[in-house]
Amino acid sequence: MSALPFFSERISAGFPSPAQGYLDEHLDLNRLCIRRPASTFLLRVEGDSMVDAGIFSGDILIVDRSLEAVAGDVVVASLQGEFTVKELQLLPTPMLKPRNAAYAPISIGEDGVDLFGVVTFCLHALRGGSRAAQESGVIGGE
Secondary structure: OOOEEEEOOOOOOOOOOOOOOOEEEEEOHHHHHOOOHHHEEEEEOOOOOOHHHOOOOOOEEEEEOOOOOOOOOEEEEEEOOEEEEEEEEOOOOOEEEOOOOOOOOEEOOOOOOEEEEEEEEEEOOOOOHHHHHHHOOOOOOO
């Protein structure tokens, strides 16, 4: 991906401020989002167990396998051969916590889980939805 124009001034998400921004530089999304290309993967989310963390069905997760997961990280884990995305809790009891009250936490027992990697970024469409972008060919299809 080539570098995109980047306006350095921050934009207000509260009360509007007078626009004084100017084109400061170009921003390469690969450099911003992918620190270690050899250990970085993109995964598409299916389901709604992480909606309270801002992760929705159809979103694309950027996952770095080289990072050591710490408490509070959103992680991708393998449970019985299937991937899931949850928040890692270590104390008082190790578990994978959904961020939707409709789902129960998953205890990390003696069998444990295989942590695939740490989610570093989440990409989701605001216009037309992720599915529309995928079908238009903007984002690789399933």
